Amino acid sequence: MPGWLEIVMRALSAMIMLIVITRILGKKQISQLTFLEFVIGITLGELVGFISTDVESNFWYGVISLLVWFIVPLGLEYLALKSKKIRGWLEGSGRVMIKEGKVLEDNLKKERVSADELLEQLRSKSVFNLADVEFAVMETNGDLSILLKRDKQPLTPRDMNMKLVNEVEPQTVIMDGEYLDEPLATIGLSRGWLNTELEKIGVTVDNVFLGQVDAYQQLYVDLYDDKLKVPAPQGKALVYATLKKSQADLELFAMSTRDPAAKQLFEQTSRELTGVIQSLQPMLQN
Template structure:
């Protein structure tokens, strides 16, 4: 077997041996990683350091070693996706530490986990009383997940029979005074509507806004370049104009959403009236 073949053989053996050692060490040493991530991270770092200082070893051997420790993890990841048993072998399985409010001493012993370490893990989850815990599980990456007892869990709208709308991710609609029109249109709003919203919070126009974000409920967060132009300093006239612009934008949206011809004409007609009203008022609003 030539020198490169020996490096390849040693690399495969090294991965297997390191994975076995990591499993024997237990989950609590993993630091938010799975067994395999822990092994690969340490080994590639060591090889890279040796590549820098180990001048007596051929560069080709180092490069082959790096390739081995890159390709094999990719292949193993693919195998883990297809085989539950293989995934269990390389990553391990979660282990229940507390069940029905009772500590499972045997599980703690198997994970080499002390009661002190368990309490630390619970406090990191904002649980200071063991009596509050229904179930605690040590995950594959060494983290402890906690489920509180039912009577101590936070109350949700569903618990009180309240119907809530499904929220979507917030969208940024203004950056450095520039309107992100695509994000705005995907939520079904217009620039006129957005202008009305930012005027309510002190802006006179889009260039006054450093950052603005809208949520799925239509609430707009605005950060102005001039932070003194907050809501208390907004003139009443500007608020009136903003409300008219918002009403106009809503009417335009209604006309786009309806398939009723008469309703569409009515909405468009009122929108034009709002536009004319703004033009008529523009001179007085500047006073």
Template sequence: MNYVEILMRTILAVGLLLLIPRILGKQTLSSMTSNDFVTSITLGSLAANLAFNISLKSSYLVLSLVVITAISFLLSFIALKSRSLRSWISGSPTVLIEDGKIMEANMRKIHYTLDSLDQALREKDIFNIEEVEYAVLEDNGQVSVLKKEAYQFVTKQDLGLQLQSQVFPVELIMDGVLVEDNLKRNGLTREWLENELRQKQKGKSLADVFYAVRGTRQQVVFDFYEDGIQQPLDQE
């Protein structure tokens, strides 16, 4: 009976962990603030006990999960409505580099080391700190960087080139299956897609296509099951 109970409790724990992020919102997954960090650790501990600790009643643990979720949701709501409380609940950004100068006092205050700063800059493809005008440690632990103007990339607008409008990519075939909803939503048809395929690759049919997408410039890109690569890399 213990095996059956553990199985049922584990399924319940996984189900609750899948449900809770939908209640708290996508921000919990995309950018974890201090509130989200504490909530995640607590929920993980409670879910683990719910799954395996049969000495504790499952109803108590489910109640704890519900309460923690409600508290986290309430704190997120308060942070959304009150700017003054937002920094206390979610934390606030910290300036690490200002006007090209390292803010040692700010770094000491948050226990942020030069090694961590160097690593964060390298992750932004910056190996020379002299390129940085501003660097800010965000609430989620990521570092945002503004380069000095001399080291910024040149854009088409800077060069005076003609700018073309772009659209959001539309996936037309996924895993060999035609995505009918995307076709209808964008006013496209199967016949149109087959015609595009004939223009791109003669002798191929939609059954040969593994993936197809209409790109940002409305160009259609196909990827086929048969790639024609005789010796693919990483095949072991």
């Protein structure tokens, strides 16, 4: 076998093995790594490079070494899931860096973090004033988790006694100019409905890069041609306006009629519809 062909075969085999191994080991290999995951990632990369290019070495010896570095970490991960002690030994534990607004200098030294690095981590979390921090922990992956003081935390709807509804995941129904039938079926819609909505905004499916439908059956599209402008969905606004108009009509009917029974019925229905509008307002005006 020619030397170049052997290298190609070795590289392809090693690449396939590395992809399979990293998929099995999990997504943490490509996110914030712990110390052990960092060491494993470097070693696997070195072994794959060695297997791919060192034609004078035995290919299967490299494969065996790669399998050892795959099986042992995989076994350790399963053990870590079962035992907190093993998890702490392998991955370490978080360390408190700021407590009750005070920097713990001894813990900074233990983690070998300087004051400049601590401030840099705070700025990366959009915290520029140390006095705003109530609690901060250095996680095992080196990231800093921060709890702001109560008066420095962002205002939430709960603080303002606002009623909100749970959001439902939007479904992507068009991707790369093609229909996605499964998400459409999930929300009980069809291509016919989708084509009708596209006609309303004057675009064709071929020009849609991404299209999503929310829980209120409103279609949002992103077009290949960014110069084209499409109207914003008005489904919720239309429903809200229709309800308000109906409530106003009931009040008008109550004032116009001379029949006491009809007047009472109109007024009662108007009050009930007002309650419905108030309960739906967080959804329809969100």
